[in-house]
Amino acid sequence: MKTRFDKAKISGICVSVPEHKICIDDELESVFSNDIKTLKRMKKVIGLNTRYICDENTCVSDLGKHAANTLLQGLNIDKNSLDALIVVTQSPDFFMPSTACYLHQLLNLSSKTIAFDLGQACAGYLYGLFVAHSLIQSGLGKILLVCGDTLSKFIHPKNMNLAPIFGDGVSATLIEKTDFNEAFFELGSDGKYFDKLIIPKGAMRIPKADIFNDDSLMQTEEFRQLENLYMDGANIFNMALECEPKSFKEILEFSKVDEKDIAFHLFHQSNAYLVDCIKEELKLNDDKVPNFIMEKYANLSACSLPALLCELDTPKEFKASLSAFGAGLSWGSAVLNFKDLYTKDILIYTKEK
Numbered sequence: 001m002k003t004r005f006d007k008a009k010i011s012g013i014c015v016s017v018p019e020h021k022i023c024i025d026d027e028l029e030s031v032f033s034n035d036i037k038t039l040k041r042m043k044k045v046i047g048l049n050t051r052y053i054c055d056e057n058t059c060v061s062d063l064g065k066h067a068a069n070t071l072l073q074g075l076n077i078d079k080n081s082l083d084a085l086i087v088v089t090q091s092p093d094f095f096m097p098s099t100a101c102y103l104h105q106l107l108n109l110s111s112k113t114i115a116f117d118l119g120q121a122c123a124g125y126l127y128g129l130f131v132a133h134s135l136i137q138s139g140l141g142k143i144l145l146v147c148g149d150t151l152s153k154f155i156h157p158k159n160m161n162l163a164p165i166f167g168d169g170v171s172a173t174l175i176e177k178t179d180f181n182e183a184f185f186e187l188g189s190d191g192k193y194f195d196k197l198i199i200p201k202g203a204m205r206i207p208k209a210d211i212f213n214d215d216s217l218m219q220t221e222e223f224r225q226l227e228n229l230y231m232d233g234a235n236i237f238n239m240a241l242e243c244e245p246k247s248f249k250e251i252l253e254f255s256k257v258d259e260k261d262i263a264f265h266l267f268h269q270s271n272a273y274l275v276d277c278i279k280e281e282l283k284l285n286d287d288k289v290p291n292f293i294m295e296k297y298a299n300l301s302a303c304s305l306p307a308l309l310c311e312l313d314t315p316k317e318f319k320a321s322l323s324a325f326g327a328g329l330s331w332g333s334a335v336l337n338f339k340d341l342y343t344k345d346i347l348i349y350t351k352e353k
Helices: 036-046 060-075 099-106 124-137 191-196 233-255 272-282 293-297 301-311
Strands: 002-005 008-018 021-023 050-052 084-088 114-118 142-149 169-177 183-189 264-267 317-326 330-339 347-349
Touching (some): 002 233, 008 301, 060 169, 084 099, 099 114, 124 183, 124 317, 124 330, 183 233, 191 233, 233 330, 293 301
Parallel strands (some): 084 114, 084 142
Antiparallel strands (some): 317 330
């Protein structure tokens, strides 16, 4: 699916992560059972170093409130002027109601501000931006997009293969109506591979072997039960390496934007080696492809692209391509124009006393 919009702009982005910081080197005994070779390999290949994870009482809405309030105050936005609040997450506060409605009351928004969730993972920021641009194109004026996850809650802290890879974080982005500003999107999904990245148990579907394509998914072990995240890492890597470059090429062709005019190519920060492989396949310049979020925050799921935009030193006006791939399977790319983008260094959320 490809589409173009011309009525919306991204005015600002803030990202919040929890205060509990973990360094992978400190987990040599507790997580890696003194397997120094595996620890060093994960640091070198995936790019891991530190990450931030939530405690049991901190959820998406807490980080979202922190990021959103900071953003709205920084842009001097009247909360009553917001037309919609969209929350994109795979780790909601509740099954019912939507996290967006719960966050709606935490932010003290007007009853005229609609609120709803989108269930998306690593490609979620692009899906959220797509929906926000669609609503702006249809006549809405201001949309607050809150996007991110607390996936550490679905991973046993001693799971050597997954715990070091995922960090928690939530972004807030303001999308506003403007006279003219082109934005191009290319999105795709393939449900045949729904079980390659999945939390099998915890919702309404009772996990049974006959509904999954992958037999190993039902094989539990000490540090992974069916309530925990399962990831077929090798297949996810290979499919991402196939889908993201293809999506990138298609969005450049569709947008008719010259690659030389794009300041940054932002790829979902799930694996430093994967980003390097994509960069090499597409023959992109190193200075256009930032690749450092994994080292500082680990995989922030749908929050990794806004985290990149907050951490980058960007000019007053620039073009960027964004690409991501994740659970579903879902993926997408966009070419966006930015002007006077408001950002702050990534925020550390401290629980209210």
